[in-house]
Amino acid sequence: MGYDFEDIRSYNDDEYQQKIGDLIAVEPLMNAIQSYFPELTVDQIESKLRSFQTCTEFQADLSCGIVQRIIDTTMESFDWDGVVKLDRNKQYLLISNHRDIILDSALINYCLNGRNYDFSEIAIGSNLVGQPWVKKLVRLNKSFIVKRNVPKEEMLEASKTLSAYINYALHEKRNSIWIAQREGRAKDGNDKTNPALLKMFGLANEGDLLDYLIGMNITPVSISYELDPCDYLKVPELIQKSRGETYQKSPGEDDQHMLLGLQGNKGRVFIRFGQPVNDKVEYLRTIKNRNELLKAFAEEIDKEVYAHYKLWPTNYIAYDLFTAGTKYAGQYTEGEKAAFVNYMDQRLAQLPADEQNKHFFLSMYANPVINKEQSA
Template sequence: MSPFEDIRPYYDTEVNQAIRQIIDHPMLKSMMNFTFPEQADEYWKDLMLHCHSIRDFQINFIYPGVQKVLEKSSDGLSTSGFEKLDKSTSYLFISNHRDIILDTSLLNACLYEKGLFMTTSAIGDNLIQKPFLKHLSRLTRNFVIKRGLPARELLESSKLVSSYIRHSLLRENRSVWIAQREGRTKDGNDQTHKGVLKMISMAADPKENFLDYFQRLNVVPVSISYEYDPTDILKMPELLAKARQETYVKGENEDFKTLLSGIIGQKKRIHIHIGDILTDGIEKIKKDVSGQVKQLQALADLIDEQIILGYKLWPTKYIAHDLLMNSDQFASEYTPEQKALFEARFRRGVDQNDETAIKSYLSMYANPVINQKKIMEEMKGIT
């Protein structure tokens, strides 16, 4: 039995049986009716019952579903940086994380279109509590990260996940996607948590420097940017609790509601940027920085820099920045019509008498501008 039994996706030999367990589930019917609106249920059911691999499931059902989501709830997806990737190489994609499902689904759609390996992707077990969602997760090549464990169990779980990431990348030559932090970024500050990097490094060989190990993994930062966040208002209660230094407790089915809103809510334009493969950047850290703690921070900073600089700044980001700062610094980056549209959404969703709510909402959109500006100024200072 595989040591990864509790966390792994399905093997291809298990796919057909798993499909048969969910083929009559109402949620699957809803998904497929959305994906194939002009076809009778018999059409997709027959196709699905003849499916015997994860790749077939992704290409024949998930990929057209993603295309339909883009068609219905966006003004299109653009990309940059994919030319840096080699078709025979596996990569560890460390990504900013804004949408529960779409971030990885859109990346994989792009990888598939460009003839590159699709990823195995990390997903929190809090999102797949229902049996149907667990089946679907395993059918779309997700591996599970367990949340909320006591310290001892968390350590063992982290070692297992780390070993699975290594196994995927170095044994199976399968690319891996993981978010730069636990959970989605809700305030617009894309920051890599060192705990994620520590967890990944647990599978390094004994006495191997963790930076040498990261070089072997072909780390690639990924930036995904939505012009409008369809879950922006849903994020407000947590942001307000944080601003008021209160403890936030998620409501029942909150993750599922957010998941659905992210998929069907209007996003306008979307961009995915592939950053540089960090082999050279890590080599520079090895030469310039001493001590494991400082090296780990330098690696996190390097990933942050790539993600923030690669983040596409849509007009909504500049509008929010200027509203937050009460300025017109970036007025050339948006039209009066775009500003009016953003302000209408902002006024409709946020209490205009609550200064904390106003600041929290605008910061969510403006922080990528602030962070990108700061890094570019620092880079100018160095040169």
């Protein structure tokens, strides 16, 4: 069956000059770029954008330049590991935990570029690219569109098309791909791969499912932020959902989270690229039930994410406060504990009073410790 990728695909290198002309006319975009390069005039930024000949040049210079400024101004440190163990001649389906709407994928591509690896294509939800110019911009930045909020009768076809595109990008375009382990961020800090994601990968496949997934070179990536700039904003949603209530996003909420995620203090950040899980999932051939196989495959991805996740003092402190214990007291100082408690109090003071605020704030920082314990 033939699939039409035209409205979801990333742009090709040779389309850059054609597309950038439209974006230069978008004032909010030019102002946003200038906020990261205040030493440049808008005219100089326009000249810079027109000087690139390909999408790759645009990414390597402008996109990575913006990420570098975010690192310099909002992180105490940024380190990464594992990229050099990836084979430059192979393509990988990078699956990471998801904490920040924009930065997760941007940092991963920054790491790849920093070791002279090709950029990965980035999966981004259509709910985040409402305006036509934003959609054009992200596709110029090597992103492809994952359609959200599709009518029920169109859902299967949209998922099949997405599955076919991922297969096409990996095996014909020969690009690596980044996709989050689940739809939406893990707002509670509980990183779990959704088996439905793996099921979607297999929709374009007519052969053996496990062989197909192994052929995608699925590679877990762990992203560890010491601080989450949006932590307190996530608490009301966690409380409502715990009470069985439906959480309704306020207008512009995603935009607020994106902006704060870019501009807010993240402390120290570490990314670890793992290795493909291919050898670790061979034992799944004994599982004949498709859903059980997908669940077990997802759990193998999670084990790798947890194994490579870097726990910070904030995580250990939150765990001890959450459990009212001292199990990890050796992992932090009293000064670090006092600083975190002060940080938490300042964050929660910005929310309407609720006796559960502290519980859910601590849980989002403590859950990575719990997951790492359980996977050890």
